Amino acid sequence: MRELRRRAADRLRAAGVASPERDADLLLAHVLGVELGRLPLVDALDAGEQEAYDALVTRRAAREPLQHLTGSAAFRHVELAVGPGVFVPRPETELLAGWAIAAASALDRPAVVVDLCTGSGAIAKALADEAPDAEVHAVELDEGALAWAERNLSGTGVDLRHGDLATAFEDLAGTVDVVVCNPPYIPLEAWESVAAEARDHDPHLALFSGQDGLDALRVLERRAGVLLRPGGVVGAEHADVQGESAPGVFTASGRWSDVTDHRDLAGRPRYVTARLAR
Structure with a gap:
């Protein structure tokens, strides 16, 4: 052996x-x-x-992803079914999910949380597991990924919808406490540097986002401004080379306070958070 x-x-x-x-x-x-x-x-x-x-x-x-071969991926305290057609959740995203769970749990009432670009449903499922009193909503545009999210979120109580982050949850506008998102953030010019497991197997809709990798983050910034109640918070993952440019998307709009970038366990810039100004 x-x-x-x-x-x-x-x-x-x-x-x-x-x-x-x-x-x-x-x-x-x-x-x-x-x-x-x-x-x-x-x-x-x-x-x-x-x-x-x-x-x-x-x-x-x-270089077929390990998780495609086993059919599952661990994410915080939950297991996710994954395979062709859905982005395989990475360990780094667990930190962003942890931030969202803490933000939702800090309120003295059930929080309203929206997970944009939910993919496999990883963050939404972790929220339902670790912040059970929260009202969790999730949205995914890609139909292939949506099928995996439906499977993973079945029975969790999460409100899962098919839609675009740019227009999702109009019925929740101005009422949301926490918006969380792991958007696509790889610049198109970085194609060759992407690991074969991601480049050849993950949906490109979940990977690439314009020439500088920030197109989806700009859409997220605008949509979070619509969805959040005053004082509500948003958190979004980004590439480790976007430690200044990603927070800059939020500071440039003038809508946000407490814009903060956070590092992962390896000390690399990993996700940005901000609070909607009152």
Whole structure:
């Protein structure tokens, strides 16, 4: 088993996979239907398991996302079904979700929260899980991603709609406490630098946003200004090179106070928050 795992990791490393040992082990645990920590207790694979494992390692070496191969992605305390047609949630976004959960939980009444560009429904599902008293609404434009969000948000009580962030939730205008969004933010010119897993498998609608990567953020700034009640807050993820330009979108409009940029666990600029001026 050790040799099997080593050979699989070597194949993934040669293919440029960022975490070859962990991916090899996660795929093996998936094939065996066991938790990762129980792999050392497994003595051998039968012929069917060996064939299935080899097939998955080959697909991962071709840079197919790990989560597409296992069919799920962990996000904070929830599991999400993911696959072709939806953006795979990243660990960095858990910080933005945590901010939204804290903002919603800080009120002395049930908060009204809107998740724009919900994708798989990751942030909305985390909100429903960790801020159960909040009234959570979510919207997604892409029909393929919407189908995954419907699956993930079923039974959570989240109000999920099909629509554009630029016009969504007109019925909630001026009543929302927290707007949260993980918009597309990659500049078109950065195409070649995007990891193969994202560039070749994530929906481009969820990745690219104009020449400077800020087109969707500009739309979000305007829509959040419509949706939020005075004093309400907005939070949005951005690329690590947009630590000044993303907050600049909010400061330039004159609608916002407390514009603050936040860093991820690696110390990189990751998301911006702001409060609608009273």
